[in-house]
Structure formats: structure tokens, C-alpha cells
Amino acid sequence: MPTTHFTTWLVTGANRGIGLEIVTQLVASSNNLVIAACRTPEKATALNDLKKSARGVIHIIKIDVSNFDSIRASTKALQAVCGETGLNYLINNAGIIAQDTVSTLDPEHLLELFKTNTAGPALVSQVCLPFLEKGSTKKILHISSTAGSIGSLSALESPRGLFTSYAMSKAALNMLAYKQKLKNPDFTIITLCPGWVKTDMGGEEGLLEPHESVAGILKVITSATVVESGKYLRYNGEEIPW
Ligand SMILES: NC(=O)c1ccc[n+]([C@@H]2O[C@H](COP(=O)([O-])OP(=O)(O)OC[C@H]3O[C@@H](n4cnc5c(N)ncnc54)[C@H](OP(=O)(O)O)[C@@H]3O)[C@@H](O)[C@H]2O)c1
16 A cells, blocks of 8 residues: 555554554545554454544554564554554554552562563664654654653652652653653654543543543654654653653
């Protein structure tokens, strides 16, 4: 399929929540080709339904970001879809959360969170790098959280104290983003908090509907340039203290 005129995107954790909404908004435009990565494509009902109504193009591929073999194996699917044209945007969105405190955190569980929220995005980025290098636009967006902001902790300590492993994994993800920015000066790399969003993770009390958060997220990443690379931003473009 000729894909030269498309803007190409890879979104992880596209099965539900913010990831699914990102894909939904992207494929409303016929200019976008989206590689929607999820753990079990054969069970990704919403994504498969979206494929039928999309104006843009969706390729659903398997990536379990906590399984490093699965990430490495995705090279073949990426090669088939964007080996020629390259990839323009990588959105590392897949993530998990745990309710724990410094007193209750289980070190094995902490490692699980680091695997999914930090090591997975690092390896997905490595695998995507050759494809991003081929693209005319080279952008990586990490979906982080304000929970990973040490500078916001005093204001947030009460609720965020319950998410210690999660906060540690997102703070490390933020460092990955900054390291990537230093290593790749021609890339635009942003680490971003989507806000408190009504998803399975955010719960019903969330302050934002997924479509509101994602409209902001896409505005931030499409308008960001290399000048903004390395920034830690909210979905509305505000800077977050490290
Ligand atoms: N919602 C919020 O208020 C909020 C706030 C701050 C930051 N965030 C961040 O935003 C991102 C998306 O969160 P969300 O609210 O959409 O969460 P969600 O509703 O729980 O959805 C999480 C998504 O990540 C996928 N996922 C989890 N582990 C995965 C793995 N090992 N491999 C591949 N996919 C995996 C899930 O896939 P399955 O369907 O297969 O489980 C699902 O598609 C996360 O990084 C989260 O930390 C969310």
C-alpha cells in the first residue's frame, strides 16, 4: 500500500482508555496512518470496530510492553507498515498503576511497574528509532503523570502518597525522555501528563473526559518543535516542575 502521503503514528496500549481515544481522534483524519499496538489484537473489539469506520488507516499489531521479546518481535510488523516511509510519531501510552505507599510497596510489584511503565517505553523507543530516523517528522511522546513530579509532591502528597511505585516508575520515565532528548537533538521528545482522566485507571471521579484530554495531548505533540524537546508538560501545554 502506498503510504507516502500519510503521517504515521505508533500508539502503545491502544486497546482502551487514553490510547484508544488517541487512535480514534487520529483516524478521524484521512491523513493519518496509525499503528495501534495492543497485547491481544484478536480481542481488541473496539479497535477492530474503529477500523471499519476510520477515515484514516489503522494497522493493529501486537506489542506487550512488559514482554521484551514481544517488543523486539514488533520490528517485523513495523517494517511491513512503515519500513519504506518511516515513522513520524511514537506515543508510549501503555501503563499500569498500583496503590501502595513507601511502607507497603512490594519490591516485586515495583519491578513490574518499572517493566511496563519505564523499561517497556525505553525498548519500544529503541525498536522504533530506525523508523523514526527515516521520517520527516521525528517525535516521541511519553504518557507520564504528574505523580512522577518531585516538584509537585508537596501539593499532591495526600493522594499521590498512595501511588509510590507508580510515581517512581513515571519519574524514571521522565528521565528517559530527557536522556533521549540529549542523545537525539533532531528529535522532539516530550513527557506529558494527560490530566486526571475518566478511564479504567483514572476512575469515574476523573476531571476530564478522554476526548478532552486527548484533544489537548494531540495539540501539544503536533505543535511541539525541537525547541520544546525535553519538556515535561500537561495535556494543556503547561510546564510541570521536575
Ligand atoms: N487516567 C488517568 O487519570 C491518568 C493520569 C495520569 C497518567 N495516566 C497515564 O496514561 C496512560 C494511559 O492510561 P489510561 O488511563 O488509559 O489507563 P487504562 O484505562 O488502564 O488503560 C491502560 C492501557 O494500557 C494497556 N496496557 C497495560 N499494560 C500493558 C502491557 N504490558 N502491554 C501493552 N499494553 C498494556 C492496557 O491494555 P489492556 O487493555 O490489554 O489491559 C490499556 O490499553 C498510562 O500510561 C497512565 O499511567 C493516566
